[in-house]
Amino acid sequence: MKLFEYRGKELFGKYGIAVPKGKLVKDEKDFSGLNFPLILKAQVPIGGRGKAGGIKPVDNLKDAEKKLSQILGMDIRGYTVGKVLAEEQADIKNELYLSISLDRTKRMPCIMASAKGGMDIESVLDEEIFKEWVNPLIGIQLFNIRNILSKLDLGRDESKGASKVLSKIYKLFREYDCELVEINPLVITGDGSVMALDSKVIINDDAMFRHPDIAPELVELTPLEKDAKEKGIAFIQLDGNIGVIANGAGLTMATLDALTHFKGAGGVFLDLGGTDDPEKVKQAFELMKKAKPKVIFLNLFGGITKCDTVAKGVKAVITKEGIDCPVITRIKGMNEDAAKDILKDAGLITATTLQDAAQQSSDLAGGA
Amino acid sequence: MKLFEYRGKELFGKYGIAVPKGKLVKDEKDFSGLNFPLILKAQVPIGGRGKAGGIKPVDNLKDAEKKLSQILGMDIRGYTVGKVLAEEQADIKNELYLSISLDRTKRMPCIMASAKGGMDIESVLDEEIFKEWVNPLIGIQLFNIRNILSKLDLGRDESKGASKVLSKIYKLFREYDCELVEINPLVITGDGSVMALDSKVIINDDAMFRHPDIAPELVELTPLEKDAKEKGIAFIQLDGNIGVIANGAGLTMATLDALTHFKGAGGVFLDLGGTDDPEKVKQAFELMKKAKPKVIFLNLFGGITKCDTVAKGVKAVITKEGIDCPVITRIKGMNEDAAKDILKDAGLITATTLQDAAQQSSDLAGGA
Amino acid sequence: MSIFVDEKNKLVVQGATGHQGVFHIGEMLGFGTKVVAGVTPGKAGQEVHNVPVFNNVGNAVNETGADTSLILVPARFAKDAVFEALDAGIKTVVTITENIPFHDAMEFVHYAKYKDAILIGPNCPGIASPGKSKIGILPGSIFLEGDVGVASRSGTLTYEIVNSLKEKGIGQSTCVGLGGDPIIGTTFIDALDAFEADKETKAIVLVGEIGGTAEEDAAEHIIEHISKPVFAFIAGRTAPPGKRMGHAGAIIARGKGTAESKIKAFEKANVKVAKFPTDIADQVEKYS
């Protein structure tokens, strides 16, 4: 789960990492206690908000009111701004980049640091980003901190301050089961202290049960995706108009890929998983119908799951609830012939190969 | 460092492990707030205080005053009782034994538990003591706790309570760098709760720098040993009358052993270590003189340390401060001839072999 | 031969008495796997398909000589179960459980290395060496003994591919599901090295997907270390960046993990990349 900047900074505060004085603002009253000049920052779970006009400096209350009303409700790459953080401006001497992420290859946390803070890290040259890995069996050690900070050419006190921030964010990263903790920029202020101007914290969804203090906020999901998540169904909305239902994430992805080959475009990724439970099949079709695809493509491979059992569930739903778009099916594996008979009987189109099914679906959906 | 029972229980309290209500008592006023019947317990850093009369139940204030005065100042195996803990009596249904210690062979913490609590663990049969090891790279796991507690035949709630105590004492063991945390007995009370009636906590001396909250209290050391510790000299007082100064712990032990072979008995173990610093040599001799040995046996092997440098230091001390007991020396290794000349010159006896030196020392000391 | 598991493995199933445990113990016994023990705390003395159940892995190992474990316990207990297996001396741990926190997986992956044990998964269907043994939940019916090694990040997609191999009469030496999580114990490189060393294996099929750089790393490894022909499929060519496509590991993040990059890397390593999963069987057939 990606935390909004202000929530990430609340966690920073908990771990003793300095952040600018600030708070969420909804109207003029909320500015009391803050000293101008301020920065107003749209809270959205996506990058690029600066370019989109979601970050604005303000010099006085009047200015602030005006710009606040511009930012609130603004659309930034699909997200409507509902929260704005107002922060006092820092006296910036130097901007650094610091993050801890998961290195999938080494299976370890990876610390990254750069003297080129304040810009998109993907645009920084590889040789200007320094890395240090932490073995999860022993956690962060002094030598890790020494090794990486020595590359940043900091003064003695600045280096000490940055060391403390690094050991604190490692603690946060570990204790809150993070996938990413990023501070960009981490600034050295005029008086030599170290402060996090931004926060990007992603907590591993699968570990949320260990963190009841972090209220889930499914800001990145569409309403249908939220609904699916609550029902425990892997359901993702995409840009196309063909709804794909398959079993297994890999097979569902491969099915979407096959559509593209025939100029079709997936509109929904729906992974039934290993289930043949009629209730789950019903829920899946209900969700799919709400996404209003032009065509539904059902692609099943029956391994442990028996094809005919799933087919019976599908038939029951279609017969009872009706369906207002064509459904192309392609069934393979255990009891596939029985399954095909059941689906034909329910009025669905049964293709023989993945290619055929993908082509028919794409054609019916009218191409891309 | 071995903590007094009451200090161990303070740590237990910090970790949320239940202990009987109690406090240190010096006179009648201190009993206010406690409900009779109570137990008075002498606080000494050694076992066997019960047999020595250091633990007494009391039913009322008058009784308590009388018995308190008996215990305070009592001598228990060489330690004068200066502190007495008064505790409310627990309603004991069942007594268990639980400890975590260092397993030197496996290089891991070892949990030990037994249903035979309340008695000296060394008198419990091996097959009635259950062990479980915790790998220090991962710390205590649920399966460790399940494995060992399942052997104790506890009820469901009792087992839950004991599980919590075990994970708490592991945390304490780890966080306070303990060599031993022992609860004997850990009792199940009439209402099914779990309570530590005693505490034995030993913190690794070498890790005390990490625990500034634990005031050192060198209760097990003699005044001279304390003095030596402050000076950084390895100095141990023993029962005999020959003071041994050697370099290296192993060599010092071997020297004491050699004396015993000739019916001598070491009175002081003094390991000079790798030093040839005249100031340290001087401090060592001063300490040794205060221990009033009948004979001093100086046994040196010069490897990196040069024998003659040490000998010069010894000569300087002897010449300046004088010595009122015979000093037998046995010198081997780098520059041994020069060293022997210096020591002879200082009026000390120089033997050629360890055996000769040990025999002479023993004879001069008058046997065991 | 085969890789990682064969007819000698003696299996203990952790989470034996649940619905999944009971079903798959039966399936594995049917496949020929030596299932010697089950473990469910508090259920010692029970039996599942005549397999004795123990309270803990230590007892199971002592009583039955089990050397391999299948982890079927819920995600929040999985780390404990893996640690328990490793501390009891188990040398091959296959972790089926999905939704295990990444930090837990990092710890037990490295702990397995400390214990010199093979860890497969998590979030994987397991491993099957046809004719010998199956440790996991893969359907037994899709396999055929033979000389193609398969290693995959997905489940059903792999069944589909293996099944299409079988339909063409192409058997498998071993099929190993590596798992759909970002942090897994056994990687493509481990599987490649094992297949390369395995005399029975003549060709290798890799089933990858978006997310991470495991396929790129494998491609580089193939160039230097693998002499046997390798065929591949990559799922997720049309997945948008930033979305987790069902598997926790299937996500294009910060510009890393695109199918394009993986396909390019494989092609550079002379690995044939199939357009449709069902094409792989044709390609392998042509080669052999």
Add this chain to the structure above:
Amino acid sequence: MSIFVDEKNKLVVQGATGHQGVFHIGEMLGFGTKVVAGVTPGKAGQEVHNVPVFNNVGNAVNETGADTSLILVPARFAKDAVFEALDAGIKTVVTITENIPFHDAMEFVHYAKYKDAILIGPNCPGIASPGKSKIGILPGSIFLEGDVGVASRSGTLTYEIVNSLKEKGIGQSTCVGLGGDPIIGTTFIDALDAFEADKETKAIVLVGEIGGTAEEDAAEHIIEHISKPVFAFIAGRTAPPGKRMGHAGAIIARGKGTAESKIKAFEKANVKVAKFPTDIADQVEKYS
């Protein structure tokens, strides 16, 4: 031959620029040790006896190919130093530092196992293979090339014994100081196995002391696995229970660790136990 170290080890000294570091780098170079690097944070660019100093072990390894490290840093930084060495790929770590907290030692001993590295110490004088290399602070002058292997829990006492061997013309294959702490990386059993496998070693001398059961474990191991003659000395026969005799590990605690028990165990294993340290040379001489 020799055990654990020979003329090929390339040494980095951690804590190179302190008084001890400078002195012992000189001594080791004099003994023939390939000291290729020193490490002291912030002192990169300096030299000690012409040996270049680096800021960290990673740089030292990259620049010089060091594969062995000697730890001379203060106790409270020792764990960090050992971890740094192991993470930089060092395969043999010799830890001289004493007074290291036991919990620190437990962690790095197991981490060394995870890294498949040899860890000698802590609280030990190091290791010397005469004619080849010395990694540590043992005096070079006491050694003679030969065929007796020595493993010991103490320092000076061992020098005394080795010196008495030399005086009788009996040389050593390797002399390893295992350390006087309760938690050490390399044990008598490890040394025994290595000496047993070493063709050059004809006889083995063990120098034990009170505390723990390392000698009892070794004795049992000798009965089953060691064919070469073993001689032993045990220090602390007259030490009272409950007192730490100088070494952190030399303590009779809870009835365990008496010299009596160790001597009994050794005698049962046909190991000759000397009364005086200087007797060992006579016994070895008689045998050879």
